[in-house]
Amino acid sequence: MTPPTVRRSFLARTLFVLTVLAGLSPLAAAAVDDPSEMLPDPRQEARAEAIGAQLRCLVCQNESIEDSGADLARDLRHVVRDHVAKGESDRQIMAWMVGRYGNFIRLRPPLTAGTLLLWIMPLLALLVGAGAAFLSFRRPRTATPAPLTDAERARLSDLTRPH
Amino acid sequence: MSDTAAPSSRPASTTRRRLLMAAPLVVAGAAGVGFWRMLSGMTQGSFDPHDIHVPVLDRPVPDFALPNQAPSQGFAAADLRALTRPVLVNFFASWCIPCVAEMPMLNALKDRLPIWGIAYKDKPDNAAGFVRRAGNPYARIAGDLPGLTAIDWGVSGVPESFLIGPGGIIRWHTAAPLGEDTIRDTLLPLAASLTR
Numbered sequence: 107m108t109p110p111t112v113r114r115s116f117l118a119r120t121l122f123v124l125t126v127l128a129g130l131s132p133l134a135a136a137a138v139d140d141p142s143e144m145l146p147d148p149r150q151e152a153r154a155e156a157i158g159a160q161l162r163c164l165v166c167q168n169e170s171i172e173d174s175g176a177d178l179a180r181d182l183r184h185v186v187r188d189h190v191a192k193g194e195s196d197r198q199i200m201a202w203m204v205g206r207y208g209n210f211i212r213l214r215p216p217l218t219a220g221t222l223l224l225w226i227m228p229l230l231a232l233l234v235g236a237g238a239a240f241l242s243f244r245r246p247r248t249a250t251p252a253p254l255t256d257a258e259r260a261r262l263s264d265l266t267r268p269h
Numbered sequence: 270m271s272d273t274a275a276p277s278s279r280p281a282s283t284t285r286r287r288l289l290m291a292a293p294l295v296v297a298g299a300a301g302v303g304f305w306r307m308l309s310g311m312t313q314g315s316f317d318p319h320d321i322h323v324p325v326l327d328r329p330v331p332d333f334a335l336p337n338q339a340p341s342q343g344f345a346a347a348d349l350r351a352l353t354r355p356v357l358v359n360f361f362a363s364w365c366i367p368c369v370a371e372m373p374m375l376n377a378l379k380d381r382l383p384i385w386g387i388a389y390k391d392k393p394d395n396a397a398g399f400v401r402r403a404g405n406p407y408a409r410i411a412g413d414l415p416g417l418t419a420i421d422w423g424v425s426g427v428p429e430s431f432l433i434g435p436g437g438i439i440r441w442h443t444a445a446p447l448g449e450d451t452i453r454d455t456l457l458p459l460a461a462s463l464t465r
Contacts, residue, residue: 164321164425177390178425181416206423208324 143180145187154190157199158183162211170213314450323423323442330358330437331421338388338412339397340405348409349385350437355463357384357456358431359407360419362391363399365427371446375406378452382460385409389427390416432456434463 145151155172161182163174171179171186182203189199203211215221254262310316325331330349337343349356359375361368375384386407388396393412400407413419422431425444432441441459443451 178416178420181420185417185420205324206420207425208322208423210321 143183143187145191150190153196154183154187157186157190157196160200160213161186161203162213164207164211317445321423321425321444325423325431325439326442328439330433330439331418333418333421335387335411335413335418338386338393338410340401341386341407341410343411344385344409345411346437349433352433352437353435355382355435355440355460356433357382358387358433359384360387360389360422360424360427360429362389362427363395364391367446368428369403371428372403372406374447374449374452376404378447379406379408381457383408386411387418388412389419389424390414432459432463
C-alpha cells in the first residue's frame with residue numbers, strides 16, 4: 107500500500123500542475139497576437155477580433171485568422187483592423203473579404219441553395235427522430251401470440267411435470 | 270426469431286422489417302458511391318477539396334501598381350488590360366519550395382505562353398537571385414513585398430497561377446504548382462482558344 111504522505115504529495119503536485127496550466131491558458135490564447143498588431147481602442151480591437159474569428163485562414167483552412175500563426179492570416183488581421191479603424195461596418199468588411207476569397211473564407215457559411223441541407227439538418231434530424239419515436243410508441247410492442255395447439259399443450263405439460 | 274411460428278400471418282410486418290434492415294445498407298452504399306467519386310476525382314485531378322474558387326475569375330484583373338522586380342521589366346494592372354494575347358500571371362517566392370519545383374515547368378512553357386511573375390512577400394535581392402538561378406521564365410516581373418496585391422487577387426499561397434485573356438480578363442486559376450498534365454490538358458488548350 108502507498109503511504110498516505112506519498113499520496114498526499116502526489117495530489118498536491120497534480121493540483122499545482124493544474125493550477126499552473128489554468129493560469130497559463132489566457133497567455134496561450136494571446137500568444138499569436140503581438141500587442142503591436144492590436145488597435146489602440148479596446149472596443150475597436152474587440153470588434154476586429156470578433157470579425158477575425160469569423161474568417162477562415164486560407165492557409166490552415168480550419169483555423170480562424172485570429173487563431174492562425176500563418177503570414178497570410180497576419181496580413182488579413184491587419185486588413186481587418188485597417189477597415190475597422192476607418193469606421194467600416196462588419197457587413198462591409200465581410201463583403202470585402204468575400205469579394206476576394208469567396209464564401210469559403212466565412213467560417214459560418216451563408217444560407218444558400220448549396221448550404222440549405224447543412225442548415226436544415228438539425229431540424230431534419232429532429233423530425234426524423236420524432237417520427238420514429240411516434241411510430242414505435244403507437245405500434246403495439248408485441249402481437250398477441252397464437253393460442254397453443256393440443257400437441258404443444260401436451261408437450262408443455264410434459265416438460266413442466268415434476269419428477 | 271419469436272415470430273417465425275406465424276410468418277404468413279403478418280406479411281406487412283416482415284416487409285417493414287426487411288425494409289428497416291435494408292435501410293442502413295442503402296445509406297452505406299450511397300455514402301460509399303459518394304466517397305468513391307470524391308476519391309476518383311482527387312486522383313484524376315478533377316476534384317480538389319483544398320481548392321479555393323477565387324471570385325476574380327472571369328473578371329478584369331484588380332487594380333495594382335507594383336515596383337519593378339529585377340531581372341525583368343515590371344508591370345501594372347493597365348499592362349494586363351491592354352493585352353491582346355493571353356498571358357500567365359504566376360505568383361512566386363524564393364522561399365517557397367513548390368515554386369522551386371515549378372520552375373522547370375515554367376521554363377518549358379514560356380515559349381508557348383508568355384509568363385509574367387509577381388514576387389510575393391519576397392525581398393527584391395532574394396527574388397532576383399532565385400529567378401536568375403532558375404533560368405528566368407518570366408517576361409516581366411513585379412514585386413509585391415507587402416503581399417496586399419496578392420490578397421486582391423484571392424491568392425492564398427504561392428505558387429498560384431492565373432491565365433489572363435485579352436482585355437485583362439482572368440480566365441483560369443490554379444492554387445497548385447503547374448504540372449505537365451495541367452499544362453497540356455487544360456492551360457494550353459484554353460490559351461489557344463483565347464488567342465483566336
